[in-house]
Amino acid sequence: MTGIYIHIPFCKKVCNYCDFHFSVSLKLKDKVMECIGKELVDRVDYLPSKTIETIYFGGGTPSILSIKKLSTILNLIYKHFIVSEHAEITLEANPDDITIEYLYDLKSIGINRLSIGIQSFNDDDLVWMNRRHTAAEAINSVKLSHEAGFENINIDLIYGLPNLTLERWKQNLETFISLQVPHLSAYHLSVEPKTVLGYYKRKGKLTEIDENDSLAHYGALLDVTKANGYKHYEISNFCTNENFSKHNTNYWKQGHYIGLGPSAHSYNGISRQWNTSVNSQYIKAIETNQSYFDIEQLTDDERFNDYILTHLRTSWGANFEEICMLFGDKYLTHFKQELKKYKDLPTINISNDYVSLTDKGMFVSDKIIEELFWV
Template sequence: MLREITLQKDYLAGQTVTSIYFGGGTPSLLGREDLQQLLDKLYDTFKISPEAEITLEANPDDLSSEKLKDLRAAGVNRLSIGIQSFYEEDLRWMNRAHNSQQALQCIRDAQAAGFNNLTIDLIYGGPTLTDEGWAANVQQAIDLGVQHLSCYALTVEPGTALDQFIRKKKVAAVDTDKAARHFEMLMQWTAKAGYEHYEISNFALPGWHSRHNSSYWQSQPYLGLGPSAHSFNGHSRQWNIANNALYIKSMEQDTIPFELEELTPTMMLNEYIMTTLRTSEGCLLPIVAERFGTDTRDTLLKMTRPFIDKGWMLLKGDALVLTPEGRLFADGIASDLFF
């Protein structure tokens, strides 16, 4: 990865980096020296903002007091913790390595270690999670003063163990009605607690929006490093090979093993529609006109009329914004608006 940083030194064309993000996988397994090496190399190679958001994904069972000190010393200033639930039954069902006590304690320990910018993941809609349990999970996060919540409906990926269990009737199928109900409840609770629902799955106290996520939704360029990492420079997307051994072999030859996709104007328009409709700012019609033409803007506005009539979308000034009900159907609405 240190070699790849050098090979990719010109990818961002001298732009100032405002976010460094370690994840997915389990980067909390990195030792302090490894993490420090990577950060030092990034600072030596790129123009990093002094106020850069430096996030590391972590599992609760990895966050010992010593580990938290190491992360702080290395320069990490934001943690993304995969809590998923504060209930033992949910964690066992999801086959998580941590328990409910660790889920609670790691947040308190992180705050005590000086991390004042935390985001946690919570999952709703699971078969072991009742409405009351979901309410308690969200309230626990609010009571702990967690600045940012990423909340996702339980999904079943094809070919996973969960998929096989459901097919063999060993566990119940995902209840989509329950997931929708939990999402609606979540929107009400977080709004009451002062959180801004700034993207479909993301809620933040004022001033604590994720720079990393926001840059992605605003189609800002980004560089991904490591196996499977994706990069975007505004007009093309590329992704590294997933195989670790082949990635390392290529790096030893100073070659980046990636596939490249040049984005057509239509692809960029559809991506803009899809990502911006997920945000509270919405799809900005002046930007559509500027980037893709006034005819495209006018056509898009006509296409949205059925959703506006249903109450799923609003035209707020020059922005197309989904209503709370419309957010339940965000992916379907976006796909219906594709050109």
């Protein structure tokens, strides 16, 4: 499968936890958008296939963009690629950007999936995170999306906040369930050094959640989603029926993708590359035909490690035959040898030559995956 990712590196406000690439000064917005268009045209031959199954506007805050700016990019994609009839076309949206008019316009230009960054349905949590919206706006944004006819909707929530009680987290989950949305991305808070929370932590003003509480949040997440028919198909992702995120699943299955815009990553099966995350550098380089990315050719070891890292995040898991076919016997033998350590532990499932993490394993996935790497 092949996808296109477009990174919109602008936000109206700094959320306390976020270390994605964005700028709250919007003065370079038009220039960046022009350059993304130019980058797209310059790189039409980057992907081995011209047929695109997924397009994803991520950020930053793509819903900061006017319909005109979004459709200019989409039209360029339609002009230079073959977009599959059933392509999934997602826009990440912040609740306070969502109006009924904007939603109808998004539909009319072909956006067919929304990923709404709600984070919490509780006003105290939202203030703590420095979000732009209230809980009422969050709920209303989902209702409006339904009203405009969007069925394929994801909601992002964050748990594991130091002051989030189990009861409040369960209420968040119940509100999510009541909104009848087919997809949930629920992320455990990660306190990153270059964020406001990272600063508070260094100053001793923030203590991270206790591991037992964090495990209890995770347990509630699994229980509530399971009881309501959601599949836990990736560490942080849950969906009903077949409503997987096609775009993200393509990353986890090591499909090809081109990433456009500052800080975007690309992978074409041979190499990985990533654009500069300085907006002004990106603009200057694109306008003067200079290089704006770093590139890395992948060794067999790195390709194998990438395979383990991405596949074990999902419920589909890794497969012995596929490993042998893609990387050869040497890597399969190593993998099987390392797996022996987990034989009697409740963290890994092995059945019919498929290896996947159990729910317990997913909670400590980073540690397990690292131990299975080729080093």
